[in-house]
Each structure stands twice: as structure tokens, then as C-alpha cells.
Amino acid sequence: MSYNKILDNDIKTIKRELIKLVEVTKSQYANTFESLKAQNFELAKEVVENDLKINDMQNTFTKMALWKIAKQQMVAGDLRLAVGGVLISREIERIADVAKHICAFTIKYNPELIEIEYISKMFDLVNKMLNIVSTLIENYDNDQHQKVLKVEEQLSLEFSTLSNTLALRNFEAKNQVESKKIITIVRQLKNLERAGESLISIEETLQFIRTGKFEELPETIINNLETKK
Template sequence: MSVRTHLDKDLERLKELLIEMVNLSKTAVEKSVQSLAHQNTELAKQIIEEDQKINELEEQINNLIIQLIAQQQPVASDLRAIIAGLKISNDVERIGDLAVNIAKSILHIGDGPLIKPIVDIPRMAEMSIEMLNNVIKAYIERDIELAIQTAKDDDKVDALYGKIVKELLELMPTKPESINQITQLSFICRHFERIADHTTNMSEHIIYMVKGKNIDLNA
């Protein structure tokens, strides 16, 4: 097997592992929405338990990247693909951690009555999930325009986050007995907002991978 063929095979393996890792994290986020909507504490516990799979994939990716750099000495676009893969895996791991944080907040809330119908939080979560769907498509297809559009969608998530947190804070004086629940719901909103932020970071890494340019899409 030639050096080029071996490198191409390893780069394809890196891509496969990243896609698998993103899909697992996306599933964790989707489960967190379902868990919140139905106050399903068993599902929340499942999210926490399954996070180990995401962590193991990140370790596999890190080991593969170390091996690639040490043995193949990649340059130019190959090296950018490897560096981008390392950065993306870090953001994806954080998304998995945020899904776990949401699950922990759901466990804190428990199955007691909610202070208000949960409508806007799932909407914000669905927006974050759609961003994840688009960013992985952009990665697979090396689609810079889709990566940029995905990052722009973060503004919508931020706007809805601000609206929801404002409403929750306004409930505090009138619902002092529900301070814990209001606090946990605020945390959950923040975690979904951070998921969108990490997805925006992934968009930046895709642009770097394709064009070799560092662009701040959070500006």
C-alpha cells in the first residue's frame, strides 16, 4: 500500500469516526428534549450513561490523529483536515457534556408540576438540532456556504434564549416556591444555547479545513 493510499484510508477513518461522534451527540440532545417534554427521568439517566460512548470516540479520534501526524507527516489540505477533525471532536464532546448537564437538570426538576407549559425551550432545542444536522452535512460535503448559514442561525437561538430567560426571571417574584425549577430551566436554556455556539465553532473549523482561513463566525 502506498503512502498516499494509507493516508487517504486514515483520513476516511477519521471522517467516519467524527460523523459517528456527531450523530451520538445529536441523539443525546434529541433525547434531552424528549426527556424534558415528558419529564422522563429514566431517559435522562440513559443520556448520562451513554455519554461514555462519546468520550470513547473522542479518545479514538485523538489517538488516530497522533498516529497520523507521527507516521504520515501530512501537509497542506491533509494537515488542515486533521487539525479541523481534532477541533471538531472537541466541540462535539462538549455538546455531549451539555446534553448530560440538561439531563441532570431534568433529574433535579423531577416529575412535579411545571410552572408553565414547556413550549419555547423545545423550539430552541429543535433549532440547535437543525444546526447540528446542517453542520455535519457541511462537513461531509465540504460546503462552506452551508457552514456559514448554519452559524448565522445561531442568532435565532440567541434571541429565543434571551426571551425565555427573561420570562423565567419574571416568574421568580411571583413563584418563590418554584425557584429551584426556574433556575434549572434557565440552566437548560443556557445549555441549548451553548450547543448552538459549539456548532458555530464547528462551522469555523470546516471553513478552515476547506479554505485554510480562520474566520470568526461568532462576531
């Protein structure tokens, strides 16, 4: 087999394994959404347990990509894909952690319908971003900067609105237990916002793979809790 053929197979393997990691994470998010909506605690436990598998997949992918870099002495776009793939796999693992945290919250607090709606609003947006990124990894020449940024902006706006609403609820909390639950919900929303930031980082890395340059996307910083002077 020629050197070029071996290298082509290595590149295909890197893309295939990276896509597999994304698909498993998407499955975790689908199960998390179902467990939250249906209050299916057994499914929530499965998500928490399966997170360890994603950690293992990410570690295996990193070792594989680094070995192929060393073995084939990759250059240019192929090298960027291998290095970028390692960075992307780490961000995907962090995004998967959010699903685990939400399921752990569901099991412990048995959230009410209104609380499920709060989380679901942001959850839907993260899942939308995850689907966009999944498509981009398959075809990273397809520039989706604006689409990713638009969803991330919606995510930040949603977090700002919901965190303000929950802050007001916390003022009216009847006891410490209720207050702690509200604060924990805010933490889940913050985790979802951070998942959006990880997806932005993935898009930046895909841009690096496409062009060879890191272009930092503008951050969406919204904080309506600050007092206007």
C-alpha cells in the first residue's frame, strides 16, 4: 500500500472516530432530554454511567490521533485535522459532562414542570448547536460561523432571562431547601451556557483546520443583573 493511501486511511479514521464521539454525545443528550421530560430516573442513571464510556472514547481518540501524527509525520491540512481533532474531542467530552450533570440533578431533585421548561429551553439550543457542529465535522469546508454564533447568542439571551427569573424566585423561597434547589437549577443553566462556549471553541478549531489560522469568534456577554447607573 502506498504512503498516500495509508495517510488517506488515517485521515478517514480520525474523522470517523471524531464523528462517532459526537454521535454518542448526541445520544446522551437525547436520553437526557427524555429522562428530564418523562422523569425517567432509570434512563437518567444510564446517562450518568455512560459518561465514563465517553471519557474512555476521548482518551482513546487522543492516543490514536497523536500516534498517527508521529507515525505519518503529517503536514499542512492533514496535521491540522489531527491536532484539531484532539482539541475538538476534549470539548465534546466537556459538552457530554453537561448531560451527566443534568441527569444527576434530575435524580436528586425531581424537578417540577416549570423547572423542566427552564432547562429544556437552553437544552434545545445546545442540542441545535451540537447538530450543526456534527455536520461541520463531516464537511469542515462548510463555513457555518454565522449560524453557530446566532444560536450561541440565543443561548446567552436565554440564560440571562432565566437566571433573572430564578433570582426573583430565590428571593421568595420559603426555606433553605427550596433556595438550594433554585441555585442548583441556575448551575445547570450555566453548564448549558458553557456547553455553548465549548461549541464555539469547536467552530474556531474547525476554522483553523480549514484555513490554518485561529480566528477567535466574538463572545456574547450579556448580564442583565448589573445595576444601571
